[in-house]
Amino acid sequence: MLSSEPVIVNAPILSFEIANVGGKRKLQIIGARSEDLSDFNGEVNATGSEYLLVGELNTKNASAVRKHLPWLNPKPLGLKLSAGVGDRLGMATFGQARAFVNFGQGVLPIFAQQSAREMHRMGRTPQDVMDDATFGLVESSWRGLIGSDADHLKNIEDINSCIAAGFTMFTLDPGDSVALVPIDFDGNLDHLPWGELEDTEVSMIGRYKEKEFLLDHASLFLTDAEIRRAVFKYGAAVASVVCLYRHLIKNAKHEVEVEVAIDETHEVTTLGEHIFIATELKRLGVKWVSFAPRYIDGFEKGTEFKGNIDDLAVNLKGHFAIAQSLGPYKLSIHTGSDKFGIYSLANQLCNGVFHLKTSGTSYLEALSICAQFAPEIFRDIYQISHHSYAQSRSSYQVSANINDAPLAKNLGNSDLKELLFIEDSRQILHVGYGDVLTLRDESGNYALRNALQLCLIEHKEDYDKALELHIGRHLSLLSKSA
Ligand SMILES: [Zn+2]
Secondary structure, three states, X not given: OOOOOOEEOOOOEEEEEEEEEOOEEEEEEEEOOHHHHOOOOOEEEEEOOEEEEEEOOOHHHHHHHHHHOHHHOOOOOOOOOEEEEOOOOOOOHHHHHHHHHHHOOOOEEEEEEEEXXXXXXXXXXXXXXXXXXXXXXXXXXXXXXXXXXXXXXXXXXXXXXXHHOOOOEEEXXXXXXXXXXXXXXXXXXXOOOHHHHOOOHHHHHHOOOOOEEEEOOEEEEOOHHHHHHHHHHHHHHHHHXXXXXXXXXXXOOXXXXXXXXXXXXXXXXXXXXXXXXXXXXXXXXXXXXEEEOOOOOOOOOOOOOOOOHHHHHHHHXXXXXXXXXXXXXXXXXOOOOOOOOOHHHHHHHOXXXXXXXXXXXXXXXXXXXXXXXXXXXXXXXXXXXXXXXHHHHHHOOOOOOHHHOOOHHHOOHHHHHHHHOOHHHHHHHHHOXXXXXXXXXXXXXXXXXXXXXXXXXXXXXXXXXXXXXXXXXXHHHHHHOO
């Protein structure tokens, strides 16, 4: 008999499991009659009085699973406290789901979440991301509400493929249209897309000039120079969000929600700039549930928050007051993993109206399993990450110094895991994923990705446990203060 609980959806009663069949993960379903299994693709055999289907983890089966277990279709989460956990290898959902069940009471989960950049780089489609999460949730007998996040979308093609895959939250990223203000900026705004902004310079400036913006117990005035800089910097970005948003709303046939994210831009988003962006998006009819500004410095990949915690409190308080007064919408914190010192604070300051986004940290947990059980593969992974760091660091906030990171050749197998606890090597491994997971052998196969996945299948229980505890450590801090 299969171990997962049988679930009743109208009839037929089917029982689902993800099983390891000869080293490969497969979908197994038991039903009373063979015709009950007709929505699924696979081999059906009689086992006593029942029928057992063994099928591949493919899109047809994922879609049939979501039809029979409708709660596995993601939904918009609105303003509720939520956390997103990415899964680059498509094998983390089970352990992550355990973390939500055991440590994340009151925190709504987003399992299917990957940025368009990462998907393209890894050769993964939005449908792959969605389906891998579905199968992981089947495996964990998941029963609650879930969201999904098509992260950092910058163009209409990516929006289309994420709509088709059934994503429900669309994180729109106009970062490429954010302008750097030149040192000798003369205030000229002629080049902005005034047609798309459906406005004139005079009328836009007038909305902010000599106006008092009330924020909680404080108020904010923008100087003329600050207003012009905000318009220069974010005018085209506002137009870009409006264009992406209108396309999304026109084309999505299911219920969707939007996050606006400018966390990957070069300069910190000032409170005045946040007011400008939100005011203009509202004027142009955009509705969004969360906003990720670029907060003060200190959000680096895979480490504790490295900035000043008092400054962060002031920063979050200001942004949250704006989000309340111009929304309400949630504040979203990206690059959110491993910052155990800030979760309670952020959650308290935002009164639970808050979204935490993590992704790479689940990959690092996979590497810790690899270091333990397949040290030679881990050595290759580290070497490639180390070698590519000068290049790979350019798209991320990291401060690891390649010269301070230990060399794997100086470490015995039993010490390799230490590389995940030393900040320099941890960040090098964190941002090295792209080169590691896309490395091909002579036959064109993903050599290290496959080896790593095989190691995780062989040591599944250890990987699941590690994820449950690590993601759980994040969630318990959010949950306690919820
Ligand atoms: Zn981000």
